[in-house]
Amino acid sequence: MAPSLGNFLLWLSLFFATFQFFASRKKNNLKLKFITIAVGGLLISSLLAFFLLIYVHVVSDFSVLNVFQNSHTTKPLLYKISGVWGNHEGSMLLWIIVLTIFNYFIFKLYNKKNFSFISKTLETQAFIIIGFVLFTILTSNPFERIIPEQNDGLGFNPILQDPALAIHPPLLYIGYVGFSAAFSISIATLNFNNNEKIPWYNYMKPFVMAAWTFLTIGIALGSVWAYYELGWGGWWFWDPVENASLMPWLLGTALLHSLIIVEKRKSLQSWVLLLSILAFLLSVLGTFLVRSGILTSVHTFALDPSRGLYILIFTALLGGYSLILYGTKSKKYFNNDFFSFLSKEGSILINNILMVIVCATVFLGTVYPLLIEAFTNNKISVGEPYYNSTVIPILIPAILVMGIGPLLAWKKEDKSKIFKKIFPSILLTGIMTILIFSIYRSYTLIGIVGIILSFWIISNNLIILIRKNKKYSIGMIIAHLGVGFLILGITGSSVWQEERITRMKFSEETKIKEHKIVFEKIDEIKGANYIALQGNFLVYDENGNIFTKLKPENRFYPVTSNFTTEASIHTNLFRDLYIVLGEGNLNEGWVVRIYYNPLVVWIWIGALVIFLGGLVSINANVKKLKILEQ
Amino acid sequence: MKKQLIIIPSILFLLILLTFFYLLIIERNPSEIPSNLIEKNVPKFEAESLINSKKFISHDEFGNEIILVNFFATWCKPCIEEHIYIQRFADEEKIRVIGINYKDNPKKTIKWLNKLGNPYSNVLLDKNGRIAIDWGVYGIPETYVVNSKGIIKYKHIGPITEKIYKKINSLTKEIK
Numbered sequence: 118m119a120p121s122l123g124n125f126l127l128w129l130s131l132f133f134a135t136f137q138f139f140a141s142r143k144k145n146n147l148k149l150k151f152i153t154i155a156v157g158g159l160l161i162s163s164l165l166a167f168f169l170l171i172y173v174h175v176v177s178d179f180s181v182l183n184v185f186q187n188s189h190t191t192k193p194l195l196y197k198i199s200g201v202w203g204n205h206e207g208s209m210l211l212w213i214i215v216l217t218i219f220n221y222f223i224f225k226l227y228n229k230k231n232f233s234f235i236s237k238t239l240e241t242q243a244f245i246i247i248g249f250v251l252f253t254i255l256t257s258n259p260f261e262r263i264i265p266e267q268n269d270g271l272g273f274n275p276i277l278q279d280p281a282l283a284i285h286p287p288l289l290y291i292g293y294v295g296f297s298a299a300f301s302i303s304i305a306t307l308n309f310n311n312n313e314k315i316p317w318y319n320y321m322k323p324f325v326m327a328a329w330t331f332l333t334i335g336i337a338l339g340s341v342w343a344y345y346e347l348g349w350g351g352w353w354f355w356d357p358v359e360n361a362s363l364m365p366w367l368l369g370t371a372l373l374h375s376l377i378i379v380e381k382r383k384s385l386q387s388w389v390l391l392l393s394i395l396a397f398l399l400s401v402l403g404t405f406l407v408r409s410g411i412l413t414s415v416h417t418f419a420l421d422p423s424r425g426l427y428i429l430i431f432t433a434l435l436g437g438y439s440l441i442l443y444g445t446k447s448k449k450y451f452n453n454d455f456f457s458f459l460s461k462e463g464s465i466l467i468n469n470i471l472m473v474i475v476c477a478t479v480f481l482g483t484v485y486p487l488l489i490e491a492f493t494n495n496k497i498s499v500g501e502p503y504y505n506s507t508v509i510p511i512l513i514p515a516i517l518v519m520g521i522g523p524l525l526a527w528k529k530e531d532k533s534k535i536f537k538k539i540f541p542s543i544l545l546t547g548i549m550t551i552l553i554f555s556i557y558r559s560y561t562l563i564g565i566v567g568i569i570l571s572f573w574i575i576s577n578n579l580i581i582l583i584r585k586n587k588k589y590s591i592g593m594i595i596a597h598l599g600v601g602f603l604i605l606g607i608t609g610s611s612v613w614q615e616e617r618i619t620r621m622k623f624s625e626e627t628k629i630k631e632h633k634i635v636f637e638k639i640d641e642i643k644g645a646n647y648i649a650l651q652g653n654f655l656v657y658d659e660n661g662n663i664f665t666k667l668k669p670e671n672r673f674y675p676v677t678s679n680f681t682t683e684a685s686i687h688t689n690l691f692r693d694l695y696i697v698l699g700e701g702n703l704n705e706g707w708v709v710r711i712y713y714n715p716l717v718v719w720i721w722i723g724a725l726v727i728f729l730g731g732l733v734s735i736n737a738n739v740k741k742l743k744i745l746e747q
Numbered sequence: 748m749k750k751q752l753i754i755i756p757s758i759l760f761l762l763i764l765l766t767f768f769y770l771l772i773i774e775r776n777p778s779e780i781p782s783n784l785i786e787k788n789v790p791k792f793e794a795e796s797l798i799n800s801k802k803f804i805s806h807d808e809f810g811n812e813i814i815l816v817n818f819f820a821t822w823c824k825p826c827i828e829e830h831i832y833i834q835r836f837a838d839e840e841k842i843r844v845i846g847i848n849y850k851d852n853p854k855k856t857i858k859w860l861n862k863l864g865n866p867y868s869n870v871l872l873d874k875n876g877r878i879a880i881d882w883g884v885y886g887i888p889e890t891y892v893v894n895s896k897g898i899i900k901y902k903h904i905g906p907i908t909e910k911i912y913k914k915i916n917s918l919t920k921e922i923k
Contacts, residue, residue, distance in 0.1 A: 271822060271850075411771060429764060433761075440757045440760060487766060488766055490770065491770050678850060
């Protein structure tokens with residue numbers, strides 16, 4: 118029953134998407150009516166398909182292959198639901214849902230003046246939706262049947278059973294797919310003569326804002342998951358899958374800021390059009406890299422090469438069309454405006470260039486092993502050392518400029534006033550830097566630079582916030598403050614991290630920084646769908662008092678026969694104490710890994726603050742758009 | 748100048764896509780890193796057999812002839828695809844194939860083998876995946892070529908295709 122209904126709904130979505138595509142191309146009196154039906158029908162049919170998939174997962178309907186392969190009756194409800202998008206087929210359906218929701222929001226932009234422009238945008242959006250629905254139906258159908266019906270499922274990879282990872286994909290997809298709207302608007306703009314002076318950049322901005330904001334929090338949650346669940350003491354590993362989400366984020370950052378210039382000065386229009394095309398192409402390419410199994414990944418077995426081929430062809434179509442269109446039609450959006458170096462737009466432009474260079478650097482690092490393998494048949498791996506030595510030096514000037522940029526005036530800043538403007542924040546930066554180094558007392562060049570930069574950003578924005586200057590967008594200030602916190606956390610945790618790996622027996626102790634840690638005992642415990650060995654560690658502060666007990670676990674999930682480690686972490690604003698229990702037995706003791714990670718919590722705080730700033734900005738931009746429409 | 752600025756990214760984009768395309772169509776496995784077990788003795792293990800109740804003890808069985816070891820399961824779709832090649836190894840090439848039934852239900856396995864045919868000289872049960880861990884299995888299907896001295900000569904991850912079938916055949920002829 119469920120599989121047939123699901124298939125029907127998928128085909129119905131395909132029908133509505135196709136209908137929308139043709140309806141928005143034709144000149145017809147009933148056009149608006151047709152499009153309304155198509156957009157509404159598409160939204161409803163794809164949402165129903167998605168809810169149906171959630172339903173079959175929740176009730177454990179093992180006549181559906183997808184449920185059988187990824188679920189089990191003993192799985193907790195939260196993970197039954199998140200299991201829907203924790204697998205390839207379900208996550209493609211999630212892609213489609215987000216696409217159709219953005220499709221609906223584009224549709225909402227309709228008014229008398231922009232009718233043909235929005236139609237053109239919806240046409241492109243419909244084309245993208247057709248591509249992904251077809252892909253899902255042909256190669257990744259979540260409603261595929263299994264005959265005969267099974268009694269129970271194979272279970273869900275326990276490493277993915279984590280609250281952060283449960284909401285990570287939806288947020289990330291809002292980010293990826295949000296760029297589809299910018300892409301479609303860009304294509305419409307290039308196809309359009311724009312004699313009516315359609316403010317396409319005002320339409321684009323809320324979408325880019327939303328995409329960027331959700332991508333930020335989505336990536337951060339991925340890091341939270343890696344930090345808590347992988348048990349390696351780190352939160353970013355320059356894994357290709359991580360890079361696939363970072364690249365659109367970097368271009369999105371550039372795009373977001375360029376849009377401000379377009380809005381204010383009508384310059385950089387062609388640049389914005391190109392960036393919005395590239396941001397979405399990178400999102401699709403990221404999906405290809407992750408889904409095709411072309412990269413080394415733990416999920417490569419039983420992969421279907423037709424999937425990769427399909428996405429690749431689709432990317433080539435989208436990319437080929439949009440880039441050629443850009444090449445032939447972007448001329449009218451070119452201008453040779455001169456920007457003063459010392460101005461708001463000058464600083465944004467510098468940051469723009471730096472972001473694009475960082476993105477290109479990450480791209481190179483990600484595809485280089487593939488290129489080398491294709492041409493020479495050698496396997497190489499590009500990792501952290503490459504990214505640290507290339508990305509960090511480019512980011513340092515970017516962050517410096519980011520601190521000062523918002524303070525500068527449009528057009529041209531009076532040189533004599535600059536110092537007066539930045540003096541308070543220089544002072545504040547100095548004070549805070551001296552303070553923090555008196556606590557951590559570890560001096561490396563990169564550490565000093567990172568800390569100064571983060572306080573530079575924090576103090577600049579704090580000062581604006583305290584002065585309650587109406588000139589600045591409050592969302593921007595909050596988001597920038599978040600970036601400051603983020604850099605603080607990143608610097609602290611990567612420069613000052615300490616690690617102990619030892620073998621410990623009961624009642625033995627080890628020391629890390631000012632803490633004495635005693636291994637008390639091991640308990641056997643039983644969870645919802647796992648059993649675990651739980652270590653008990655007593656943590657003493659410098660005065661010799663116990664202030665917390667850490668309980669890392671080694672879990673065994675019988676259904677999938679997987680072992681996982683659960684780190685146990687004590688967090689405060691200054692540091693994380695992170696303990697992982699490894700292999701061991703009563704006679705020889707257990708391998709214990711202890712990490713002292715300074716300031717990690719500021720990474721999460723920073724991401725959250727950026728997210729809040731983003732939400733404020735989305736709201737402000739939507740309001741601005743509404744005023745504009747009246 | 749401007750025109751070139753547009754052409755260059757387009758060409759780069761195209762080149763990268765072409766490389767991806769090439770990598771997709773050639774038969775490669777991205778996670779294939781040279782196995783540590785190549786040129787080493789087969790891991791020692793004991794296992795229950797699916798059909799007879801006799802215990803399978805690895806060091807009694809390996810080391811007399813060339814043996815293929817194939818990890819499979821009834822829930823694994825690519826295993827069905829490669830089954831005809833496993834059958835051909837047994838029927839046409841007269842190579843002994845030991846099947847290791849990975850995390851599966853024995854009843855279903857018997858049904859599965861009745862339906863598709865049983866090319867295996869022994870089918871061993873690896874209910875909790877212990878044996879697979881010792882052999883360094885990433886994900887099934889995986890196939891190992893063991894020579895007559897009990898040394899692992901080759902490992903293939905993923906389903907056996909026509910090309911891999913030929914490759915394994917020429918390898919077994921070589922080591923004979």
